[in-house]
Amino acid sequence: MLRAAFLASTLVFSVVPVTAPPPVDSAVDCDYYCDDRDPSLPLSARRSPHRPGTSTPPAPAAVVCNRYCDARDPALAPSNRLAQTVVVAGRQVSLRFDDTDAMGWGAIAGAVQPGDEVWLDRSFDAGVSWGAGSRLGDTAVPPGFGDWRTMMFNVDDWAGLGVGLLRACGRPAGSSTIACTSWYRTTWNAWDRRTAAATALMQRYNLSTGLFDTTGWWNSANALNAVIDNIRLTGMTGYRYAIARTYDLNRSAWQGDFINDYNDDVAWWGLTWLAAYDLTGDSRYLATAKAGADHIFRFWDSVCGGGIWWSSSKNYKNAIANSLYVQLNAALHNRILGDTVYLQRALAGWTWFLNSRMINSSGLVNDGLTSTCANNNRTPWSYNQGVPLAALVELHRATGDPSLLTKARALADASTTSAFLNPGGILFDDGGGGDVPSFKGIYVRGLAALNRALPDRPYTSYLRRQADTAHARDRSSADSYDQPWAGPFQRSDAARQHSAVDLMNAAG
Known part of the structure; x- marks a missing residue:
């Protein structure tokens, strides 16, 4: 499963190699005042980051249907909000949202060339991992075309209770480097x-x-x-x-x-x-x-x-x-x-x-x-x-x-x-x-x-x-x-x- 470090601000985007970064260390850190504070108690009674017997939850469905199903044409979107644009090798990779339908899509523009790729990643755990939500709508610019975009995908999985985020990523043709926006979401359940x-x-x-x-x-x-x-x-x-x-x-x-x-x-x-x-x-x-x-x-x-x-x-x-x-x-x-x-x-x-x-x-x-x-x-x-x-x-x-x-x-x-x-x-x-x-x-x-x-x-x-x-x-x-x-x-x-x-x- 792909994992990523937390992004540091609304203005910073990632330019990363194709290979996945190492897993984030999830161990509980303890300094002056931490989770395990009473050595007089037996180990079984001390604080734990999770209660005993817990397990990793199942991943939400790769294909999501809310008001509409994944892979809907952005031309049908009643609204078009630009979340962020990042630049790589003269290409502008942007993340856009249809807040009305709680869906998003990625686009690539600028000095595009045939074979340039654009796709979405979708995370259901606050941007820590994206697993089956990786490279949604992955598409390459065809010969003879300029600006290009993915289809629209749902941010959340309402039926599966998945609360999600999207980011748009792009890779110039023949390059080993990708650029991704930060993680964003629509205004559904996030209006203030x-x-x-x-x-x-x-x-x-x-x-x-x-x-x-x-x-x-x-x-x-x-x-x-x-x-x-x-x-x-x-x-x-x-x-x-x-x-x-x-x-x-x-x-x-x-x-x-x-x-x-x-x-x-x-x-x-x-x-x-x-x-x-x-x-x-x-x-x-x-x-x-x-x-x-x-x-x-x-x-x-x-x-x-x-x-x-x-x-x-x-x-x-x-x-x-x-x-x-x-x-x-x-x-x-x-x-x-x-x-x-x-x-x-x-x-x-x-x-x-x-x-x-x-x-x-x-x-x-x-x-x-x-x-x-x-x-x-x-x-x-x-x-x-x-x-x-x-x-x-x-x-x-x-x-x-x-x-x-x-x-x-x-x-x-x-x-x-x-x-x-x-x-x-x-x-x-x-x-x-x-x-x-x-x-x-x-x-x-x-x-x-x-x-x-x-x-x-x-x-x-x-x-x-x-x-x-x-x-x-x-x-x-x-x-x-x-x-x-x-x-x-x-x-x-x-x-x-x-x-x-x-x-x-x-x-x-």
Whole structure:
């Protein structure tokens, strides 16, 4: 199978030899903060980029029929949008789209000669591979003709749930070099920056596993949550199938009901299923969220005066697990008529969190506590600032206590004005590995929840600045995003992409 490195910008095209480049290394990289963080747990319980037992999905059909079948005459296209033109040996190779019918074609013009070739490549995994979608419509300029073009081909495979991209490639007659445009798509399910970002995320959705390729278990929960929010906010229902598919394929993974040895993972999935419940009304999602919350409650004890442990090894009480504990329990209370149990857990969790000393003198939340129950002064990651905001919004909804929103606003003011978190005014987490790229999306999701709860919407300009900058400086031609929203774009994956979807959702 052919594979390609991620393209670096909307303006860069590839000139490559005919032979395929080497495969991209898909191993999970770990540095200061990565996927496998708790050596006290057995190997079978540690984080994995994918759940056990997953396999490579089947390739979508080589011939696709949507509104029309592949190989339709471009003369029949009601619209003709030029995506990009690249030049090789005086030939101009261009990619064009019929956005009305969600099809595209390639063309070659300029100093063309008989035998010059032009074709399309089609990818269903965000431009990583194209396999059976290679050299679609391959055609050579006949003697006596000038400009030439392929037939039209579908970008997506609607029946097969394939979310695709196209690029046009050309090769001068007698040459060993080809030139290809960057990857693009039509505006179907990508009519604005929110839907375009969500569609680029869904290119990484694995129909076989129900998870998102290129990222891990808990990140996939956040990716699905971002898609659910996008459906709710934009009305684009084309990816609603992912909710039930993810649930059905993964409910029996690990310990069942999306429970594993990490309480933050359990909470992420619980919140995702509450988002699914809000959208669909399906009670099984609510039941699964309850099962997760009840499991996490088993890890509350009197060490450090309360709080839950991060993992089943019980060696760390940290901010993310405990703020998620408050949010999940408060959210459950708000969705269960007559509940008192989850509300009391949420209130106790917030009281403990507030008094835990994890909130430092600058109003930022550090990562957790030492073995002596002191603030460990570790990195105040952005998601540790965002989840408490979402938790306090849910708790305020449950109680009506205005002091909760007052506290949330103070925390948000601290994080949005922090030069450490926002160098040059743009949010940035300084770290790699498999976890960190998800953090900023979680932050802006929580900040947006608070912004909606406050009548003066004080963080709208902050959120829009982040989104405008990322869209202008950190976006590929395929609407994929990298980790630094200030740019430049270099590579993307599902964690980076869901953060961008969260951002576009938050900014509106």
